[in-house]
Amino acid sequence: MMKKPRSATQLVISANDAGDGRTVYRTADSRWTRDIAEARIETSQAGAEALLAICTADSAVRVVDPYLVEVVIQDGHVRPVRYRELIRVEGPTVDPLTDLLSSRDAA
Amino acid sequence: MYRYDEFDRAFVNERVAEFSDQVSRRLSGELSEDQFKPLRLMNGVYLQLHAYMLRIAIPYGTLSSRQLRKLSFIARTYDRGWGHFTTRQNLQFNWISLKDVPEILQHLADVEMHAIQTSGNCIRNVTADHFAGAAADEVADPRPYAEILRQWSSLHPEFTFLPRKFKLAVTGAPNDRAAIQVHDIGLELKRDAAGATGFAVWVGGGQGRTPMIAKKVRDFLPESELLAYCTAILRVYNLYGRRDNKFKARIKILVHETGIEELKRDIEAEYEALRAENLELAVPAEEVERIGRYFAPPAFETRPAVSTVLERARLLDPDLAAFVERNLTAHKQPGYAALTISLKGIGLPPGDATAEQMEVVADLAERYSFDEARVSHEQNLVLPHVRLDDVPAVFAALKAAGLGTANAGLVTDIIACPGLDFCALANARSIPVAQRLSERFGSPARQREIGDLKLKISGCINACGHHHVGHIGILGVERKGEEFYQITLGGSADQSCSIGEIVGKGFSSDEIVDAVETVVDTYIRLRTSPQETFIEAFRRLGEAPFREALYAEAV
Ligand code: SF4
Numbered sequence: 001m002m003k004k005p006r007s008a009t010q011l012v013i014s015a016n017d018a019g020d021g022r023t024v025y026r027t028a029d030s031r032w033t034r035d036i037a038e039a040r041i042e043t044s045q046a047g048a049e050a051l052l053a054i055c056t057a058d059s060a061v062r063v064v065d066p067y068l069v070e071v072v073i074q075d076g077h078v079r080p081v082r083y084r085e086l087i088r089v090e091g092p093t094v095d096p097l098t099d100l101l102s103s104r105d106a107a
Numbered sequence: 108m109y110r111y112d113e114f115d116r117a118f119v120n121e122r123v124a125e126f127s128d129q130v131s132r133r134l135s136g137e138l139s140e141d142q143f144k145p146l147r148l149m150n151g152v153y154l155q156l157h158a159y160m161l162r163i164a165i166p167y168g169t170l171s172s173r174q175l176r177k178l179s180f181i182a183r184t185y186d187r188g189w190g191h192f193t194t195r196q197n198l199q200f201n202w203i204s205l206k207d208v209p210e211i212l213q214h215l216a217d218v219e220m221h222a223i224q225t226s227g228n229c230i231r232n233v234t235a236d237h238f239a240g241a242a243a244d245e246v247a248d249p250r251p252y253a254e255i256l257r258q259w260s261s262l263h264p265e266f267t268f269l270p271r272k273f274k275l276a277v278t279g280a281p282n283d284r285a286a287i288q289v290h291d292i293g294l295e296l297k298r299d300a301a302g303a304t305g306f307a308v309w310v311g312g313g314q315g316r317t318p319m320i321a322k323k324v325r326d327f328l329p330e331s332e333l334l335a336y337c338t339a340i341l342r343v344y345n346l347y348g349r350r351d352n353k354f355k356a357r358i359k360i361l362v363h364e365t366g367i368e369e370l371k372r373d374i375e376a377e378y379e380a381l382r383a384e385n386l387e388l389a390v391p392a393e394e395v396e397r398i399g400r401y402f403a404p405p406a407f408e409t410r411p412a413v414s415t416v417l418e419r420a421r422l423l424d425p426d427l428a429a430f431v432e433r434n435l436t437a438h439k440q441p442g443y444a445a446l447t448i449s450l451k452g453i454g455l456p457p458g459d460a461t462a463e464q465m466e467v468v469a470d471l472a473e474r475y476s477f478d479e480a481r482v483s484h485e486q487n488l489v490l491p492h493v494r495l496d497d498v499p500a501v502f503a504a505l506k507a508a509g510l511g512t513a514n515a516g517l518v519t520d521i522i523a524c525p526g527l528d529f530c531a532l533a534n535a536r537s538i539p540v541a542q543r544l545s546e547r548f549g550s551p552a553r554q555r556e557i558g559d560l561k562l563k564i565s566g567c568i569n570a571c572g573h574h575h576v577g578h579i580g581i582l583g584v585e586r587k588g589e590e591f592y593q594i595t596l597g598g599s600a601d602q603s604c605s606i607g608e609i610v611g612k613g614f615s616s617d618e619i620v621d622a623v624e625t626v627v628d629t630y631i632r633l634r635t636s637p638q639e640t641f642i643e644a645f646r647r648l649g650e651a652p653f654r655e656a657l658y659a660e661a662v
Contacts, residue, residue, distance in 0.1 A: 019134060020204040021159035061136035064154055082588055084527060087536075088156050092528035094538045097459040098188045101509050 010071050011048040012039040012078065013055050014088065015063035023088045024063060026055055032063055036078050036089050041071065108171055108479065109254050109401040111219045118262075119216045122223060126150045127209035134206060151222025152208055155531050159203045162225040163215060167235035167253040167277070168196035168482040172473040175480055177218045179465035185211055190465070192450060192458045194522060194573055195274070196234050196482045197225060201529055223261065228269045230260035230341075234276045236284045237483035240402060241445040241491040243437035247304055249279035249296050251399040252333060255390060259334050266341050270348035271356035273341070274313075281602060286484060288312045288321045288604035289576055291358045292340060297327065304330045310340055310370075311362030314570035318606045319359040322367040324374060330395060335388035339378035343370065405477035405492055410442025414495030421499075429513035429551060430502050442495055446476075447515040448488040448505060453549035456538045457523040458486030467508040475501050484573075486522055487515065518560040518627065519545045522573050526566025526583060527590070533566035535583025535590035535616075540564055543620045548627070557627055560641045561600070576600035578642045579626055580607045581619065592619040596626065596653055597645045610654050622657055629656040 013026040024032040025039035033039070042048035048068050055066040070081040080086050087093060095103075111119070126146070133143040147153075151162040163178070170178075178198055182190045185207045186200040193199055203211070215221055224231055233253045240248040256275055260266065266273070276290040287293025293309035305327045312321030328336050344358045347365070355364075362370055381388065421428040435444040448468060450458050460468075468488055472480040475497045481489035493501055505511040514520045521544060524530065526537030541564055548554055563577030567584075574580030580595035591613035598607030614622045627641075629652055634644045645653070 016154055016158075018140065019206060021154055021157070023157055060139040064140045083585070083590065084156075084533070087527055091157060092538075093536060094456055094528050094542070096187055096189060097456055098461050100455055101461065104509070 009043055010073065011042045011045070011068045012036065012071050013042075013048070013052055013066050014039075014069045014085070015055065015059060015066035018059075018062055018064055021064075026051065026066070036071075036080075039071075039078060041073075041078065108169060109166075109250075109398070115219070116216075119219075119221050119223075122150070122221065123209065123212045123216050126212060130205055130209050145227070147205075148226040149223065150208070150212070151225040152203070152205070153226065153531075155201065155525075155529050156527075157529065158201060159205055159208070160529070161200045161203045161208065161211065161222060162193070163198045163200070163220060163222050164225050164232040165196050165198060165220075165482050166257050167233055167239065167250050168237050168484070169239075169250060170472075170480045170482065171218075172469040172478050172480065174218045174220055175465050175469035175472065177214055177220070179462040179469065181211055181214060182462040182465065189459055189461045191456075191525060192460065192482050192486050192488070194484050194486060194524070194571055195232055196237070196484055197232055198482070199525070201525070226272075227267075228271050228273075229267050230263065230269075230273045230275065233257050233260070234274070234285055234290075234484060236278045236280060237481040237485075237487075237489050238284060238436055238445045238491065239279055239481075240404065241436075241438050241440075241443075242280050242282075242284075243439045244282050245280040245439060246298055247279050247296050248399075248402050249277040249285075249294075250402045251395060252294070252296065252306075252330070253277045254398050254401070255333065255395070256337065259337075266345065269341070269345055270350045271353070271358075273344070273358070275337075283600075283602040283604075284483075286573070286576065286600035286604075288602075289314055289318070289573075289600060290321065291344075292337060293321050294333075299327055306330070306333060308336065308340075310374075311359045311367070312604075313357050313359040314573060314575045315357070316354060316568040316570075317357075317360065317363075318570070318575040319363060320604050320606060321359075322362060324367070324371050331389045331392065334390055335381055336374075336378055338388060339374050339381055342377050342381075343373045347373070404440075405479075407440045407443060407492070408494070410440075410494065410496075412441040414442065414498075416496045417498050424499075426506070426511070426513070427499055427502050430511060431498065433513045433517060434515045435498065438492065440492070443492055444495055444498065446490045446493045446498065446501060447483070448490065448510050449512040449514050449520060450487050450510075451514055451520045451545065452509055452512050453514075453519060454542050454546045457521050457541050460488070464508050464510055467504060467510065471501055471504055485520065487520070513551070514554060516559050516561075517554045518548045518557050518562055519554060520561075521545060522561075522563040522577070524565050524572035526564075526572075530566060532569060533583070534568075534585040535566050535592065537564045537566040537572055537581075537583060540581065540583070540592065540616070540619055544623055547620050547624060556637070557631065558637060558640055560627070562623070563598075573600060574598070575606050576604065577607060578645065579623060581623070584613060586613070590616045592616070592622075594619075594622060594626065594657070596650055597642070599642055608650055610650055611658050625656050626653050629653050 028040040279296040295307040308325040309321035476490035523537040523541035527533035565572035576598040595607030
């Protein structure tokens with residue numbers, strides 16, 4: 001379900017790749033990338049919504065459910081405001097069981 | 108175990124072919140996501156935060172070694188080497204590519220498995236007591252009935268588009284290990300005075316945002332009437348269940364809004380009408396017998412009730428002694444035990460198993476448990492029929508695979524849903540909280556001091572982590588972008604089912620582990636003796652002393 005951001009001034013568009021489901025972001029040159037650093041940042045709500053409309057059309061084939069994500073730029077890095085979105089950028093905060101077990105074996 | 112007949116096999120293979128075609132049409136762009144989504148969901152493919160997730164049905168939690176090996180193969184070949192067992196006795200793979208799904212489904216079909224009806228507004232995987240056919244307290248094995256219900260509900264044309272999803276659970280023992288009172292229909296297998304088999308029927312239980320305990324609508328339904336009666340319940344629900352509001356669409360709301368007496372009259376009237384028009388729904392005794400043969404007890408040996416081999420070994424090995432104390436359950440056959448394999452290693456994500464661990468369990472099941480393993484709704488695995496003499500060898504193999512944790516039913520045997528680390532619906536993380544709690548209480552002495560305690564964590568109000576029925580329940584919420592955790596106390600999923608009460612305002616992620624420890628310490632301080640369990644003490648004391656202890660400083 002898409003949530004409208006509050007009064008954000010920096011927005012990127014995110015979605016999931018239709019093939020492997022991975023988190024992707026819309027770039028300035030109309031590609032979808034896994035790297036949020038390459039995302040096109042919109043600084044107005046109207047601009048973001050216009051871009052979202054274009055992306056939604058694109059979603060018929062390449063991606064699933066594009067939506068707006070509020071971001072801030074921190075130390076030169078693009079960082080989502082909501083925790084949920086941060087986890088989408090960085091992946092699960094839990095190490096996979098396979099790694100946890102092998103690190104125990106090594107210890 | 109049940110084996111597919113020609114019809115089952117053809118049906119599952121046809122579905123694989125059909126969905127393979129749909130996947131290639133989606134990947135080529137011929138189908139949009141809007142068109143494809145209902146199709147993928149019908150085949151267990153969800154889209155989560157980072158990837159597609161495939162949910163595989165494990166009917167009533169029963170697996171052969173061959174099936175478990177196949178799941179291991181899928182984990183290794185198509186996922187990242189592990190899988191997650193859920194509170195509905197299913198298995199979820201978290202990192203699946205859409206293009207691989209047809210191949211995976213074909214692999215599953217080869218071992219008589221599928222992912223059908225693991226999503227959508229239909230009748231979901233029928234769950235059952237994980238000690239079915241083994242437990243000493245069992246009246247009869249519930250799995251033949253669970254299988255009859257599975258066959259009846261698979262692609263049932265009338266019940267494929269219900270107002271909302273529908274879950275059935277069956278227990279064959281008076282000690283309910285299948286949480287039947289928090290299911291849409293809960294069935295307790297029993298015998299009447301004449302020794303005939305039937306069911307107590309419960310309707311309208313559920314968790315989620317409006318937790319409700321089911322109401323009993325029949326104390327003894329003869330076994331031959333099972334399908335007809337369930338059909339009547341489903342028909343009444345299909346007709347009157349709300350379709351205007353997703354949050355009010357489960358049968359529990361219908362029961363609540365209509366009142367159980369009126370609804371019972373509706374169900375009975377529908378049942379009479381159905382019987383008058385169509386007697387075919389009666390399950391013939393021969394059919395019950397035929398299905399029952401698939402679940403016939405294995406060829407147990409006649410053995411002494413006490414194993415000197417095991418008794419001697421446990422004297423020499425304290426780890427084995429602890430394992431025997433917690434992870435063995437009394438078996439109906441002397442000289443055997445049902446053995447719980449904890450997927451709750453200290454500090455590890457609850458319910459997860461690696462491909463290698465699945466292989467180990469499959470090998471042990473084949474060698475020591477008549478080729479059978481089970482999945483419990485508490486997210487553990489079970490070897491249902493192990494000779495007591497073999498327990499030391501099984502324990503040694505489990506320990507070597509990181510599966511020897513002796514904590515079944517203790518505070519670290521935590522149920523936790525995937526939460527915000529994976530789930531698209533989550534508000535907060537569950538797994539890291541479970542890991543920290545597990546570490547906090549992980550010492551064997553501390554756990555033993557606390558005794559039986561069920562701790563359950565959900566990452567959102569959908570309550571997949573069963574927090575409402577945890578003795579201590581934890582619900583993750585989001586407040587102003589931060590994770591908060593609400594504590595509920597006094598829930599229980601067994602025959603004395605109760606819904607936990609929210610004890611007060613939530614705790615931050617930093618505070619939650621200390622808060623749970625405060626609850627536990629309060630219990631230890633106030634219990635009449637170590638024999639008084641947490642839930643008994645809570646029922647005697649009420650929530651006041653716990654609330655005071657938790658919020659004393661704030662007052
Ligand atoms: S309880 Fe919520 S967060 Fe947890 S698995 Fe269910 S839907 Fe996801």
